Amino acid sequence: MIPKIEKLTIKNFGCIGSEGVSVDIDRIVVLVGANNAGKSTILRAFEVVTDCLKLEQDDFHNRQVKNDSFPEIELISVATTETKPGDEWCKSREDGTFTVKEKWTWEGINVEPKRVGYNYEIGRFAQEGDKETMPWGANNKAKSKRPKPHRVSTFDDPEVQARAIKSLLKSLLDEEIKSFKESEDDEKTSYQKIVSSLEKLRGDTKDRQADSVRELERDANDIISNIFPNHALSIFAPESTSAIKIELLGDEFDVRMGMVGGEAFPLDKQGSGSRRTALWTILKLLADKGIKAKNTTSKSARAQHENLGLNKAHVLLLDEPEVSLHPNAVENARDVLYSLPDGDNWQVMIATHSPSFIDLSKDHTTVIRVEKNEQSRIETTTLFRPDKAQLDDDDKENLKLTNLFDSHVSHAFFGGRIIVVEGDTEYAAFNYIKDREACKGNNEYHDLNIVRARGKVTVASMMKVLNHFKGIYFVLHDTDRPKCMSKRIDKQKSSGNNKVYTTFEMNNPAWTNNKKIQDQMGSDSRVFASIINFEEAYFSETVGSDKPENCINHIKTDLDAYGLIKCLLDAILGIDNVSPPEGVIQWNNVDQLDQAVSMYESSVTVIDSEQEPEIEGAD
Structure with missing residues (x-):
């Protein structure tokens, strides 16, 4: 076992004020957020605390050195039997390792920090007058017991x-x-x-x-x-x-x-x-x-x-590793960085603006959004941890394949409203509405992230992830039908190149995935379903191929169709209390979908285009 860093709590440091922020640290930590939101400040805090560095004036909150707001950083680390301090500083863990908690305070510019440990025997941080105040003793000795930080800033000289x-x-x-x-x-x-x-x-x-x-x-x-009478110069040549x-x-x-x-x-x-x-x-x-x-x-x-x-354990602190890299190189760099902790002696913390540096299929990965609230206070939100999301192997494979097909999936981690759609048609339609409205000066959708799941089963996997975002998100998928027709080859009737198929009715696998979506619903999700599918619900037609192109053609050439899809998007997002159009249902129980599909089917009469419809009462 190798020592690890587990949690960092920061107050009055850089752009982070007295309200403080906490950062959970796994093998891989990805910090996302807008510019000047505090990501680099967190990397800097990690570096100064684990290396016991002196602070510059820029490290103090608002560059002000005040007695009531000195920088304060707490660190929770995991020690092994070989690296643990005295028993009073340790809390035993189930895996045989030990939790150690320390706190650093800087009371001036360019002065050594004051470090104290949490004494578990008396249940508080050490104070002046205690027999001992620091785990491991002096700072130099303590530094060797924790992972060594290695900071790479954006403009460091290689x-x-x-x-x-x-x-x-x-x-x-x-x-x-x-x-x-x-x-x-x-x-x-x-x-x-x-x-x-x-x-x-x-x-x-x-x-x-x-x-x-x-x-x-x-x-x-x-x-x-x-020149100098009565003076002499002597050359001494002792044995070397x-x-x-x-x-x-x-x-x-x-x-x-x-x-x-x-x-x-x-x-x-x-x-x-x-x-x-x-x-x-x-x-x-x-x-x-x-x-x-x-x-x-x-x-x-x-x-x-x-x-x-x-030091045998290390933490790599990387600021914007994607800078100046080709998109292909960005993905390769991500894979290499994610592989570093495989050796168990590395942890990696990345501050990035690139969605490509998020890989939801990896274990031991924490994604944290860093942002300023309306009061300009820095806040951190742990958006994703695999152990909390409890992704199974199927979920990981779904998310991995989705990310391969569409790298924009990870945009959801970078803030704004999120709507998950099942397929390409909804994705194309909503993006078209978003772009057209922006051209008209309507910025209602500027922060909208449209996530294309490319399949209903992946909708449920994405919901598992989004349930940890601590914010409202929206979903639109197709209800599909409970039953569907299929065909299989009749081996007895088939011979040579002459193949005979028989058709039969079966349970629709797409319908069973509605239950998986229901299982992931919570207080933060708003889930809508297009009755049967997008094309039947809003254009009253069945399309076999080129569905996105067909949809865009409708809303480009037909103002009513454009208005209908915009109404659908506004109703899902809850804009101006717009009522949803016919063809869509907000639901929380599969029975509601069953009833909606049954009502739709009973209202539909399918007419063979080659026959005249029979009209009741006609001569």
């Missing part, structure tokens, strides 16, 4: 990490050189033999060295005595005892990128997207080797890296 990996390579090869032996029977390495011969050379030439020093001293005093070091490696290492089989160029010649990806890639490799880049701008420093000490 050359710093590149110099670190070059420094690491140089030190590794230097060790290889110094440990080389020509024969396993040799007592000394080849390097030690060379150093010994140089030490002997230094000793053998000692007398000649002394003669050279005395000669230099005489020549200097011939000049000095003419310093170790002899041989620099066998220069600056011949470089880090370059390029196409396989093509020309490779240094990192500083790459595009910004490639450079930033190389940055966190190298950072991860260095951390796994137990080192990190030195915080220095000097390119001439002998070593550009330093040891991390006992």
Whole structure:
């Protein structure tokens, strides 16, 4: 087991005020939200608390240092038997690990934070006068017991990490050189033999060295005595005892990128997207080797890296990893980042504006929206956690396939009103209404996210996710029919290429999925159903193919059709208390759908187009 960070609570830090925010932390945490909503502030808070850093003035809320509003951050971490502090600081967990709670307070700019632990034996945080106040003792020792944070900001220079990996390579090869032996029977390495011969050379030439020093001293005093009478210059040359070091490696290492089989160029010649990806890639490799880049701008420093000490667990803090990346590269970067925690020693926290960085099919993933409310206070909402949503394997597969077909599904996590529709027709129709109304100056739908589920079974899976958003969402799907006709081959009547099929009535699988939707209904869901399907409900027709194109053609060329679909959308969203049109039902029990479909079927007469209808009472 490796130590983990589990929860972060932040008050009076950066743009976060006294009301505070809490962030649940899993293996993967994705922070979403608008610009300047506080995502980067959360990453910064994580970094300063786990590394016990001093604060700058910009880190204080509203840049003001006040006695009644000092920055305060609480951290809940999970310790193992090997890393746990004293028993009074630990709360045992079922899996054999321990909960440890700490709190940091900064009482001024550029001063060390005050850290205290939660004493579970007395049920409070430690106070002045207590025998002990901090788990693990001093900060440096405590830091080695928690995961090490590695922050990559939007405009960090990847050359710093590149110099670190070059420094690491140089030190590794230097060790290889110094440990080389020509024969396993040799007592000394080849390097030690060379150093010994140089030490002997230094000793053998000692007398000649002394003669050279005395000669230099005489020549200097011939000049000095003419300028300063009765003065003399003395040169002391004590016997050298310093170790002899041989620099066998220069600056011949470089880090370059390029196409396989093509020309490779240094990192500083790459595009910004490639450079930033190389940055966190190298950072991860260095951390796994137990080192990190030195915080220095000097390119001439002998070593550009330093040891991390006992830290074996790490947290990668990434600010907008999608910046300057091609869409395909964004998806690849997402998959790589999601795979980092597979080794159990990494956690990843990402602040992003890209829906592509959300993958609902992954376990141990938390999606948190960070936003400002009407009073400009920062709020966080945990939108999704797989363990809370209780997604089964079918749900994960449904969501994974939906995301493959339509990357816009994840837009729902970024705020605004959400309506889940079953298929392409509703998706095309509502988006057309949204765009047309915007062109007219009607901004009623500007924050509307239309999520296309591409199937009724996926509607239920999406509802499982949305039930954790803590906000109202809307659903429109087809009722379908309880029964449907199907056909199968009659093997007895079929022969060779002559295939005979028989038709039969069966329970409609699409109808059974209505129950799955009902099971996910709650106080936050508003679920509507088009009776039978979208085309029959609003256009009184059955369409076999090209349904979205057929629908758009209707509402483009027929003002009544446009008004009907707009009325449908407004009724679902509850705009101006518009009444829903005929053909749609808001429901919460499958019996209501059964009754609506039965009434519809009883009101429909199907006429063969080749026969004249029989009119009662006609001659």
